[in-house]
Amino acid sequence: QQIPHYYSPKEAGVCLALAVFLAAVERSCGNNAYEPEEFLKREYSLTKPYQGLGSSTTSHWELMGNAMIMPEHVRLTPDLQSRQGAVWSRLPFYVRDWEIQVHFKIHGQGKKNLNGDGLALWLTKERMQIGPVFGNINYFTGLGIFVDTYPNEDKHQEVLKSELRSFPFISAMVGNGSVAYDHDRDGRNVDLGGCSASVRNVDYDTFLLIRYIRNTLTIMMDVEGKQEWKDCLEVPGVHMPQGYFFGASSVTGDLSDNHDLISFKLFELAVERTLEELENEEEVLIPSVDYRDIPVEVVDEGMGVLSIFFLFIFSVVGLVLLIVALLLIHQRWKDRSRKRFY
Numbered sequence: 342q343q344i345p346h347y348y349s350p351k352e353a354g355v356c357l358a359l360a361v362f363l364a365a366v367e368r369s370c371g372n373n374a375y376e377p378e379e380f381l382k383r384e385y386s387l388t389k390p391y392q393g394l395g396s397s398t399t400s401h402w403e404l405m406g407n408a409m410i411m412p413e414h415v416r417l418t419p420d421l422q423s424r425q426g427a428v429w430s431r432l433p434f435y436v437r438d439w440e441i442q443v444h445f446k447i448h449g450q451g452k453k454n455l456n457g458d459g460l461a462l463w464l465t466k467e468r469m470q471i472g473p474v475f476g477n478i479n480y481f482t483g484l485g486i487f488v489d490t491y492p493n494e495d496k497h498q499e500v501l502k503s504e505l506r507s508f509p510f511i512s513a514m515v516g517n518g519s520v521a522y523d524h525d526r527d528g529r530n531v532d533l534g535g536c537s538a539s540v541r542n543v544d545y546d547t548f549l550l551i552r553y554i555r556n557t558l559t560i561m562m563d564v565e566g567k568q569e570w571k572d573c574l575e576v577p578g579v580h581m582p583q584g585y586f587f588g589a590s591s592v593t594g595d596l597s598d599n600h601d602l603i604s605f606k607l608f609e610l611a612v613e614r615t616l617e618e619l620e621n622e623e624e625v626l627i628p629s630v631d632y633r634d635i636p637v638e639v640v641d642e643g644m645g646v647l648s649i650f651f652l653f654i655f656s657v658v659g660l661v662l663l664i665v666a667l668l669l670i671h672q673r674w675k676d677r678s679r680k681r682f683y
Contacts, residue, residue: 377611378611379440379608380608380609380611381606382439382608382609384401385401385607386604386605386606386607387415388604388605389603389604390412394410394415395410401430402428402429403431403469404427405427405469405471405590406471408428411601414601414603415428415601415603417589417590417591417600418591418592418597418598418599420448420449420451420593420597420598421597422594422597424592424597425471425591425593426590426600427469427589427591428588428602429587430586430587431586434464434584434586435583435584436583437583438555438611439552439553439610440550440551440607440608441462441550441551441607441608442550442604443548443549443551443589443602443604443605444547444548444602444603444604444605445488445603446546446601446603447460447490447540447542447547447601448541448598449541449542449597449598451596451598453541456491456596456597456598457490457491457594457595457597457598458491458591458592459475459487459488459489459591459598460488460589460590460591460602461474461475461476461485461486461591462589463477463481463485463586463590464483464581464585464588465481465516465585465588466481466582466584466585466586467481467483467586475487475489475590477588477590480516480518480519481516481518481522482516482518482585483515483516483581483628484514484515484516484558484579484581484585484628485514486513487510487511487512487513487514487528487532487535488509488510488540489508489510489511489527490508490509490540490541490598492506492510492527493524493526493527494525494529507537508537509537509539509541510527510538511535511536511537511549511560511562511573512527512534513532513535513558514531514533515581515630516628517628517629518627533558533633534574535560536560536573538562538564538573540562541598543564543566544566546563547562548564549561549562550562550563550570552610553579556577557575557576557579558574559572560573560574561573577631579628579629579631580625580628580630581625582625582626589602589605
């Protein structure tokens with residue numbers, strides 16, 4: 342028969358303290374490791390074998406520029422000079438809280454800092470437009486995430502040592518349609534911050550995670566082959582309208598690289614909201630960030646045909662009114678002259 346073991350008061354006290362400590366640790370870890378439930382949204386995702394992409398109108402994505410479909414990836418730009426390429430979703434996006442996991446690869450023959458220019462991920466009002474910002478238009482409306490591989494500002498200007506960045510550099514920008522991304526300054530005039538990341542010519546897979554929950558934008562990366570996410574950037578108070586389009590683009594200039602998109606997986610996140618949060622929600626019409634004012638720059642693009650037409654009409658009407666006024670004044674003067682002589 343097994344003899345029961347009775348704990349001494351000292352042993353019981355130690356066990357109780359240990360149990361309380363373990364419960365607290367478990368609760369703390371549980372809170373910190375909380376992850377909302379996620380659901381893969383296939384209509385907004387792009388994965389192998391890229392069925393129908395580029396050739397079928399039934400595909401949810403379409404190619405642009407020099408982008409090419411290859412067996413293992415979508416090559417946005419090849420390792421050749423002066424190339425631009427992109428892939429854009431055809432479907433407007435209407436999910437409140439979301440996360441994207443992007444598997445990409447940047448590689449080429451050029452030596453360090455003799456390669457370029459990088460790639461970008463987009464959630465913008467505009468789509469399928471070629472331009473100077475990593476293959477997309479400038480003055481965009483929405484969110485841009487940039488993986489910049491060439492230090493333009495450090496090469497062309499004297500930069501304070503404390504402000505030097507190690508490239509490749511990952512950054513984010515929120516545009517309202519009137520703010521320019523300054524390519525010569527690597528977007529430092531408008532970016533929300535970022536981090537350095539060795540993502541070029543590495544032997545392991547490289548990933549980015551972009552998460553948007555309760556108006557907080559978070560960027561994480563897995564670029565060291567350790568299969569774990571590292572923090573890059575977190576920005577609270579980011580307000581994004583719905584109905585925008587996801588995209589990925591790249592550009593090369595005098596320097597070049599292969600920029601490959603392997604997969605783009607979008608997850609809807611199940612985030613619970615209180616009744617008060619739901620009542621206080623307002624529809625967002627223009628992208629913005631709480632802690633900083635997005636400058637509004639007036640773009641002088643010249644006068645359009647419609648503006649010239651209206652200016653001409655107003656000028657003619659003004660001239661006619663002036664002539665009528667002068668005639669009336671002249672007639673009144675003649676009438677007064679006649680009265681003076683009679």
